[in-house]
Amino acid sequence: MATTAVYYLSKTGNTEAVPKAIAAVFEVAPIAIGEETILAEPVDRLFLGGALYGGGLDPKLKFFLKSLDKTKVTELILFSTNTWSNDALEKMGQLAKKCDLPLSESTLHITGHFMGLKKGHPDESDLAKATAFALSIKN
Numbered sequence: 757m758a759t760t761a762v763y764y765l766s767k768t769g770n771t772e773a774v775p776k777a778i779a780a781v782f783e784v785a786p787i788a789i790g791e792e793t794i795l796a797e798p799v800d801r802l803f804l805g806g807a808l809y810g811g812g813l814d815p816k817l818k819f820f821l822k823s824l825d826k827t828k829v830t831e832l833i834l835f836s837t838n839t840w841s842n843d844a845l846e847k848m849g850q851l852a853k854k855c856d857l858p859l860s861e862s863t864l865h866i867t868g869h870f871m872g873l874k875k876g877h878p879d880e881s882d883l884a885k886a887t888a889f890a891l892s893i894k895n
Contacts, residue, residue, distance in 0.1 A: 758800035758830075762786040763793070765806040765817040771837045774866050777883045778803050778835070781890035789820050798828035801893065805835040805864075808844045813851070821851050832857050833893060835864035835886070837878060864889045 760782040764775040775786035782801075787793070793816065795802065802824075806817045824832070832852055836844035845863050852859045866882045878886075 759797070760784055760801040760803070761795065761797070761799045762803040762805075763789055763795070763820065764804070764835075765789040765814050765820075766837075767807075767809060767814065771805050771807055773878050773883055774835060774837055774864075774886045775803065775805055777886040778890040781887060781894055789816050791816060793820050794823045795820075795825075795828060800830040801833060802829045802831070803833045803835060803890075804848065805837070806844055806848065807837050808847070813844070813847050817848070818851065821848065821857070822855055824855065824857055826855070826857050829858060831860045833860040833862055833864075835866065835889075837866045860893075862889075862893060 762775045762779040762782070762784060764771050764786060766772040766788065779786040804821070806813065834845050834848050834852070836848070845865055849859060864886060866878050866886060
């Protein structure tokens with residue numbers, strides 16, 4: 757049976773609901789990235805999520821990505837919650853490639869709210885999308 761871990765960074769709470777939906781499919785607890793968080797154990801699938809803050813990735817998310825040992829992750833699957841675009845996926849993907857990590861082609865972008873824009877997201881339909889995405893990876 758493949759091992760799965762779900763790590764995420766959420767400053768505003770947008771991203772937090774998404775890893776919970778993904779983690780529920782795999783019956784694991786999602787892990788919030790804090791200062792100098794590192795991957796605890798080798799995994800077959802690592803879901804990693806975040807968003808952009810001030811146009812870039814949070815330093816804690818960058819640290820986590822750079823700390824990953826490609827021999828301890830079989831597949832890195834990215835997800836994000838941005839208001840307008842999937843720029844966070846692009847930036848995480850670029851850093852993952854630079855670190856020579858085993859990046860999956862499968863990614864998930866969920867709409868998040870920011871300063872009154874896209875208020876109410878992620879909503880139930882967004883979380884259903886996250887669950888369906890996780891199920892597609894699991895099966």
